[in-house]
Amino acid sequence: MTSPGPEESPGTPTIATIADEVGVSIATVSKVLNGRADVAPETRARVEASLELHRYRRRQPRKPPDAGQIRLVFHEFNSIWAMLIIAGVEAVAAAAGVNVVLSQLGGRHHPPQPWLDGVLTGRPLGVVFVMCSPTQPQCQQLQRQRIPFVVVDTDSATTASVPTVGSNNWNGGLLAARHLLELGHRRIAIISGPRDVLCSRARVSGFRSAHDEAELPVDPELVRYGNFYVDAGYEYGLKMLDRADRPTAVFAGSDLQAMGVLRAARRLGLDVPGQVSVIGYDNLPVSAWTDPALTTVDQPLRDMAETATRMLLDLARGADLPTSRVDLVTELVVRETTAPPEAGR
Numbered sequence: 001m002t003s004p005g006p007e008e009s010p011g012t013p014t015i016a017t018i019a020d021e022v023g024v025s026i027a028t029v030s031k032v033l034n035g036r037a038d039v040a041p042e043t044r045a046r047v048e049a050s051l052e053l054h055r056y057r058r059r060q061p062r063k064p065p066d067a068g069q070i071r072l073v074f075h076e077f078n079s080i081w082a083m084l085i086i087a088g089v090e091a092v093a094a095a096a097g098v099n100v101v102l103s104q105l106g107g108r109h110h111p112p113q114p115w116l117d118g119v120l121t122g123r124p125l126g127v128v129f130v131m132c133s134p135t136q137p138q139c140q141q142l143q144r145q146r147i148p149f150v151v152v153d154t155d156s157a158t159t160a161s162v163p164t165v166g167s168n169n170w171n172g173g174l175l176a177a178r179h180l181l182e183l184g185h186r187r188i189a190i191i192s193g194p195r196d197v198l199c200s201r202a203r204v205s206g207f208r209s210a211h212d213e214a215e216l217p218v219d220p221e222l223v224r225y226g227n228f229y230v231d232a233g234y235e236y237g238l239k240m241l242d243r244a245d246r247p248t249a250v251f252a253g254s255d256l257q258a259m260g261v262l263r264a265a266r267r268l269g270l271d272v273p274g275q276v277s278v279i280g281y282d283n284l285p286v287s288a289w290t291d292p293a294l295t296t297v298d299q300p301l302r303d304m305a306e307t308a309t310r311m312l313l314d315l316a317r318g319a320d321l322p323t324s325r326v327d328l329v330t331e332l333v334v335r336e337t338t339a340p341p342e343a344g345r
Helices: 015-022 026-033 041-053 080-095 113-122 136-144 169-183 198-213 230-241 255-267 285-289 301-316
Strands: 069-074 099-104 126-130 149-152 164-167 188-192 223-225 249-252 277-282 295-298 325-328 331-333
Touching: 015 026, 015 041, 026 041, 041 136, 069 080, 069 113, 080 099, 080 126, 080 301, 113 136, 126 301, 149 301, 164 169, 164 301, 169 188, 169 198, 169 249, 169 277, 169 295, 169 331, 188 198, 188 230, 230 249, 230 255, 249 255, 255 277, 255 285, 301 325
Parallel strands: 069 099, 069 126, 126 149, 149 164, 164 325, 188 223, 188 249, 249 277, 277 295
Antiparallel strands: 295 331
16 A cells, blocks of 8 residues: 655545546646646646646745745836836845846736746746736646745735735825815826726826815816826827916826926926926936926835835745735825916916
């Protein structure tokens, strides 16, 4: 009589059981479990479904947190704010003696399977995803391989089962609009980020809520969705500030978009903040050095990255997190680009 192997116990399915159920070889099931790339996508999906149905989990020791590396992956990192995230992750990782390997997904918000296969094969200490996240089947793959992961997600869209660090985007939009309304502005434009990104919509929702508090309507002609970059701020800034009924203030969904609005105002000969007020979002270091210095909503990007990395190291040690979701506070930083509107406008 043989005793159960290290990957099985009485009453639980074995690799052979999974292989027989799916109609593949034991070697194929083993390849899926080990994150090997040489398995057809359709076959992998069937094996993954069976493994999940039977709640199959490998039993293997975790890697110690003082060895190995962290994979830090962005949906894309062609933005200044990415440097703040990198600095935060690197600071915590370096203190723990862990290396950081950086990659990006070319704008995708979920990793392609070949990329994840490479991660599984390399077996890093853990993965920090920034503005992207694994799909549900990919979460199951990482969990089966005992590779912890945390998402730095400014749009707060992940499920409760995914450890996530974010910020309160709705509150950021509320604070920006309240500030402008309290200054006396009644015709305020907003240029948010992409419409299909939840943080963009959350900031617009907070903006609308501040208007509801003041019992003032929001002109739909003054609500625009950009791309978080300078070009969108400049393009929409020109269009809205060149109108006969132009807004007296613009809330931009990022500091970069706000800089585009500042340039548009300058091109149109409008004084900031005398003729138009401008608020940004993120509080990038450069925002204090624009002329005039930019009023903005502080999103604590470096703190978010440090918190996520500490959570990842705790998971790698086998610790239970007190909460799977951490939302850091957003605050308004008032500088020189906001003032009461001109009389008569």
